[in-house]
Amino acid sequence: MKLRKIILAGLLSIAIFVVSGCWDMVDIDRRFFVGNIGIDKAAVDDKLKVEFTMPIVRKISGEGGQGGGGGGSTIASVSTVADSIHAAARQMSHRLSRRLFFEHTRVILIGEEAARDGIEGVVNFLSRNTEVNRRGRIMVVKGKAEDALKVKNEYETLLAMYIANIFENWTFCSKFIEITIDDFMKSAYSTQGNVLLPRLTPGKIDVSIGGAAVIKNYKLVGWLDENETLGVNFVLGKVRGGDLTFKQQGEDYPVVMSIVQISTKTELVEAGTYPKFKISPRIVADIVETPVDMKIDASMIKSLEKDLEEKVNQIILKGVKKLQKEFQVDVLGFGEYLYKYRPGIWEYYREDWENIFPHVEVIVDTKATIRGIGASL
């Protein structure tokens, strides 16, 4: 009896190796860590031009003087034309000495043209592939993805780290969409492909992330600029901080406020033919810059608070209007709100939501409080 138990335990232990498929020992120096994947539309047919960049670890090792490693670039970049991303990765095995490894993929860049054709393939690749790092970033490039991958940045050793780390600034800059691959896939599935993706504009030695790409039914339909994106972020409750600038009457120099605390509430106030939503952000801000001669007293603070509220209202409405009128795509979560909190009402709108959304009435009621005014009077 005991012997049988021991044999059984042994077999089960061995089964772990076989069943889990955990037999793929590949040493760290036999892998290429793909940092970026760039997806562009290929010149021919309906194919994709997929570009992988990966660091040449030998060249980036911290050996000071040898850092250049013979002068070549520390980053290797390979591209191929294929039907799909996975096929492209497989094609690479004909050309590369090591295995492509996606667990450290930080950035997936989709070229504008490819995005206009549809990103369903990318979503599918990401959801089937078990390797890809879900905390990576995905964004749409204004122009071609390969241009973005050519950027020779001086700030970080790796382009992927450079791009991905820009998103860390979201706590004090809310003018881009802060979204990870994981979030992107969740919302893409739940909304049938209506999402906002960050927009990346490549330069020569750096890139700029700001604004948003509006994806409707997995297809790029247009862009939001940075201020519109800020407005949308307010609605989505994604603003963590950031600066708001406006001019007082008769002053040359603007007043700059920095948001230190914010909470946004969205609620349904009326459900007629078209629903009416009220968005009420509660903002606590610090004054960081003012015109030199400005006297800040209690009444001035009151008036600045008014100005700030006015400014936020404007920004929000501008972003919302653009989505409603120009793109007619609900990426603001109104439908989701109804589905989650007012399922009865949602039943009523659901069928025709695509047509109802552009006519949804939105009122914004911002309440601002100024807390810090700096050291001087």
Add this chain to the structure above:
Amino acid sequence: MGIFDTLGSRKKTEIFFERDMTPDKNRKLYKDIDENLKVFKEYLADCDDLITREFVMGNPERPKHRLAMINIDGLVDKRLVQEEVMKSLMLYARQTPLEHSVGDKFFQLIKEGLLTVAELREADNFGELVLAVLSGDTALIIDKLDRALILNTKGWEKRGVEEPLTEAVIRGPREGFTETYRVNVALVRRRIKDPNLKVKTVRLGRHTRTDVGVLYIKGIANPSIVEEVLKRLNKVDIDGVLESGYIEQMIEDNWVSFFPQFRRTERPDVAAAALLEGNVLIICDTTPFVLIAPTTLFSLFHSSEDYYERWYIASLIRLLRFAAAALAIAAPSFYVAMVAYHPGMLPTDLALSIGATREGVPFSTTVEALIMMLSLEVLREAGIRLPGPIGQTIGIVGGLVVGEAAVRAGIVSPIMVILIAINAISSFAVPNFSVAIGFRLLTFIFLILASVAGLYGVMLGFLGLTVHLVTLKSFGVPYLSPVISFKFKRLRDLVVRAPLPSLKERPEYTRPVDKTRVRDSKVKERGGGEENDDG
């Protein structure tokens, strides 16, 4: 032929293989001194270190009383024998009229009136006498009497009480156990002046007849554990016991385990503390290492200093030890699992820098780790065996060769050197060397597991380890107690150490008869008194 004849002399005298010499104890002494001496010499034939000294008492010209003294050269204190035995009997005794005392009266006179040695006892059989002589006592046999005296004249070259080498402390007594049984017992007794401290001695080893003492405090130690220890000791039938390690391995619960089921110590204060917690001590002659039973995994992580220092620092250091133990077991295996199987779990920067250091290393991570770990073990072993000054040289040369040169030559990566160094240092941060060595072994097993199955293997290893630890027992006490039956109260003196006044009870795993450690004292009332003065 002559040689064989002497070797064959056993046909006359029985060779005693029983450790308590039972058959020989039945062999009574004769009344004739010559007969007795002859038997004695048969027993100890061909033992050139035997000293027999025959002498007479009273008037040497009309000898009436013949005596003989037998002992072993080197085991007795010669000065003591000369001053207190020979002089007393041969010189001072002349002032006493002996003419009329014969037989028992004479025996009584010698025993009670003439001999000035501190400890003596009677014996009437050869077994006891021979054993006493071999233990360093002196046998005094008297003509016309079938009784003899055993005089305690033990005194051999021995090491003094010195600071223990293996358990150095910053704060705490500097005394360590020695190789002499009685000294060791005395060192414990000096700390616990309690008639309840019991010492029970058994002799183990058919040839060595080593004194093994079982010490416990009656009223604290659980009688069932004491009984079990004695029972197991009495069952041991081995030719020799040269170190307490023999006993440990003969009476432990599970000899397959990597984990020691006894705590061993060189420090009398640790031994005394263990007694007070309800443990049983096993003190073995000829070794300074004293065994403490029962033992739990956690008690092996505790050091005497934990109780001498303030509780914050003691708790912190204990936590560090547990962290070090985790590193000691799992550091190389985790590294191998991460690097060879799951590089995606490493932060990108770290993965790249590890990858960069691995660039150009010809071996797989596992082989690399094995090379480093094995060379470290070799260095450690060589360092112990070599005499002090050379040992240091080996350390330096080995450190340079293994650390610097191996990296330069591209055989191992620098990160591996760091890792193995941390791993080795961590394993010796555990205060008990036997555990540390067990951990070293486990490290290898985990490494192999990690190299065949990645993190699954490591987890499998931990699972197996846990299963093993849960089933392991030391003298009926679960090895993982007190966590095995969880009670928050018991955690006070486990991974951290609570302030001493709050440790009101003895640890539970020994199942002590009397649980109270700290009684509510009147210290607090002092504060109240001062307040009254103010009012």
